[in-house]
Amino acid sequence: MTNKIQQAFDNIQADPRLVEATKRALAAKRTKKSHKKPGLILALACMTLSFIAGMQAYAWILTPVSYVSIDVNPSMELALNRLDRVVSASPYNDEGAEILNGLQLRWKKYTDAIKTIMESNTMSTYLVDDPELLFTVASDKDREIPLETGVTDASRETGHSCHSVFADMDTAALAHDSGLSLGKYNAYLLLLQYDADITIDQCKDMSISEIRALIQKFQQEESLSQEEDLPEEDLFEEDLFQEDLPQEDLLQEDLFEEDLFQEDLFQEDLSQEEPPQQETPSYTGEVYNVPAHDQNEHHHGGHH
Amino acid sequence: MQSEQQVNNAVEKYADMIKRICFYHLKNQADTEDVFQNVFLRYMLHDEPFFDGEHEKAWLIRVAINACKDHLKSFFRRNTIPLEQLNEIVATVPEDHRDVLEAVLSLPSKYKDAIYLYYYEGYTAPEIGNLLGKKENTVYSLLSRGRAILKERLGGDGIDK
Numbered sequence: 127m128t129n130k131i132q133q134a135f136d137n138i139q140a141d142p143r144l145v146e147a148t149k150r151a152l153a154a155k156r157t158k159k160s161h162k163k164p165g166l167i168l169a170l171a172c173m174t175l176s177f178i179a180g181m182q183a184y185a186w187i188l189t190p191v192s193y194v195s196i197d198v199n200p201s202m203e204l205a206l207n208r209l210d211r212v213v214s215a216s217p218y219n220d221e222g223a224e225i226l227n228g229l230q231l232r233w234k235k236y237t238d239a240i241k242t243i244m245e246s247n248t249m250s251t252y253l254v255d256d257p258e259l260l261f262t263v264a265s266d267k268d269r270e271i272p273l274e275t276g277v278t279d280a281s282r283e284t285g286h287s288c289h290s291v292f293a294d295m296d297t298a299a300l301a302h303d304s305g306l307s308l309g310k311y312n313a314y315l316l317l318l319q320y321d322a323d324i325t326i327d328q329c330k331d332m333s334i335s336e337i338r339a340l341i342q343k344f345q346q347e348e349s350l351s352q353e354e355d356l357p358e359e360d361l362f363e364e365d366l367f368q369e370d371l372p373q374e375d376l377l378q379e380d381l382f383e384e385d386l387f388q389e390d391l392f393q394e395d396l397s398q399e400e401p402p403q404q405e406t407p408s409y410t411g412e413v414y415n416v417p418a419h420d421q422n423e424h425h426h427g428g429h430h
Numbered sequence: 431m432q433s434e435q436q437v438n439n440a441v442e443k444y445a446d447m448i449k450r451i452c453f454y455h456l457k458n459q460a461d462t463e464d465v466f467q468n469v470f471l472r473y474m475l476h477d478e479p480f481f482d483g484e485h486e487k488a489w490l491i492r493v494a495i496n497a498c499k500d501h502l503k504s505f506f507r508r509n510t511i512p513l514e515q516l517n518e519i520v521a522t523v524p525e526d527h528r529d530v531l532e533a534v535l536s537l538p539s540k541y542k543d544a545i546y547l548y549y550y551e552g553y554t555a556p557e558i559g560n561l562l563g564k565k566e567n568t569v570y571s572l573l574s575r576g577r578a579i580l581k582e583r584l585g586g587d588g589i590d591k
Contacts, residue, residue, distance in 0.1 A: 130584070131549040134530035137523040138453050140445035140466070148445075148467050149438050152474050156434065 188213050192265030193298050194236055194277055195308035196243065197334035199252050200225045203307045204239055206265075210273070212239045218307035219333075225249050236273070237280040244284040259288035260334055262309035264298035306330060313337040320344035437474045444487065448494050450550070454534055454542050455498035459518055465497045472497070488561055491551075495543055495562070533583040541576030544569055 190205035190213055200221035205214045215231045217223035225248045231239045240261075243249055261277045263270065274290050281288040293301075293312050301311030304326050314329040317337055321344065329337060432440070448469050452462040472493050480486035520528050520535075534542060543562055547553045553561065555569040562569070 129549055130527075130530050131534065131545065134523070134527035134534075135450055135546070135550050137527055138446070138450045138519065138531075140449040144449075144463060144466060145441055145445045148470055149441055151467055152437055152441075152470060153434060155471065156431070156474065 190214070192263065192269055192273060193308050194240070194273065195260075195262040195264075195301075195310075195312075196240070197260040197262070197307060197309035197313075198257055199333045199335065200249070201307045201310055201334060202226055202243070203309075204231070204236060206236050206273075210236050210269075210276075212236060215239070216307075218305075218310065219330075221252065222307075225252075237276045240277060240280040241284055244281065244286065253286060256286065257335065259286055260309050260313075260338075261288055261290040262293050262307075262312050263290060264293040264295050264308055266295065310334055310337065313341065317341050317344075320348070432474050432476060437470065440473055440486070440490070441470050444490050447487075447551075448490065451491065451494040451546070452498060453519055454546060455495070455539070456501065457519070457535060461501060462519075465494070465501050468497050468501075469494045491547070491561055529584060530580075533580050536583070537576055537579060541572050541579065544572040545576045545580070548573055 187207055187209070189207060191208045192206040192210070193203055194206065195201075195203040201218035202222035202225065203216050203218065204212050205216070207213045212231045212234050215226050215229070217226050225243060225246060227248075229242060229246060231242060234242065244253070259281060261274075261281065263273045263277060265273055270292055274292065277290050278288060291309070291312060293308055297312065297315070298308050301308045304311060306314060306326060306329060310329060311326075313334060314324065314326060314337065317324050317329070317340055320341065332340075445466075448466055449462065452465045452469075456462050456465060469490065473490060476489075480489065520531050523531060534545060537545065544558055547558045547561065548555070555573065556566050558564075558569045559566045564572075
């Protein structure tokens with residue numbers, strides 16, 4: 127008993143012409159080397175080349191060239207690529223982690239990323255008292271002004287006043303090594319001028335507002351003793367800050383102290399037999415373990 | 431490699447079957463011919479001997495189904511199929527059977543293999559499971575759902591009568 131499908135499909139048969147043609151074609155191929163689709167090798171070569179090119183482009187597009195640090199109470203830092211888009215966002219304290227958790231910031235234009243952060247639910251609790259936001263921008267000279275403008279505009283658009291400050295990329299590198307966000311590290315440097323005993327660890331535990339309060343206190347004391355009118359604008363007024371930027375020799379002095387500190391860290395690590403990077407506190411973003419100039423080495427190392 | 435005689439025998443024996451499988455996957459003559467030759471080429475180049483006729487047949491079915499799927503995904507496939515060609519094979523079939531063919535052609539592809547192998551080739555569900563790399567229960571589901579769709583499209587009496 128046949129069913130409908132059998133009856134219908136019984137009508138589908140191979141044309142005898144097709145059968146003969148196939149037999150002939152196969153006989154012919156039998157004597158030749160086995161047939162490869164034309165251009166298979168070429169296609170594979172193209173794919174490999176474009177893969178490598180793609181990898182390099184990918185590395186290129188991932189390289190951070192500027193940083194924007196956002197410090198209110200939550201402390202976080204955005205790394206931007208050469209197209210001013212976010213390649214990573216790192217928290218530098220619990221509050222920062224809370225804010226960044228669940229936010230998709232990668233590849234956003236930095237202005238959009240800032241707005242997203244500012245408008246997030248978790249952020250709103252920290253903005254209740256309308257605190258002054260601190261943005262610290264580290265980049266090469268050409269980008270400084272555009273970035274700063276963008277950052278300020280983005281912040282204003284969300285209805286919050288802010289102060290932005292410049293730092294250079296060397297400071298950024300030092301900041302990352304130290305485990306502080308760029309903004310906090312900058313503030314630490316400033317505080318250091320007033321209080322030579324202040325340590326990075328202490329700053330880690332302080333919020334940015336606490337650091338600023340300390341700085342203000344010192345500056346007030348200084349003004350009282352110097353009987354000079356300090357400008358009433360916020361401490362992080364750009365020119366004031368730059369004026370207070372450590373003079374070159376001072377900076378080297380700081381550097382020296384910094385090295386000592388790192389040396390201690392290193393010895394600690396030796397005893398624990400773990401690579402130094404593992405010892406840095408959890409809030410350093412993984413990208414920052416490798417300073418920019420090392421990334422090339424890293425990259426070549428992987429190409430075996 | 432299979433011998434020339436083996437190849438010729440296989441082509442004779444299984445030509446209709448391969449044609450049918452290609453047809454319900456690819457629907458048009460030109461693609462069907464391409465894949466048809468491709469399937470037998472693979473047969474010819476296959477190095478291991480086949481255990482028996484059943485093994486050989488099952489192998490060919492699998493290769494044909496895979497070849498059709500690859501062809502459908504292939505970059506080089508023609509993207510447009512003229513409307514006339516869509517029915518050119520069906521047009522050669524007597525009218526009473528065209529509906530059935532078109533109904534099967536219109537099934538979502540996952541049902542087509544199960545339906546064809548069960549209702550035409552007469553494989554059991556476990557055997558179909560082996561052939562397609564699916565669980566037996568999955569095959570039963572595919573069959574019952576496919577059958578329901580066909581019943582819907584062909585009207586009340588379904589496949590059997």
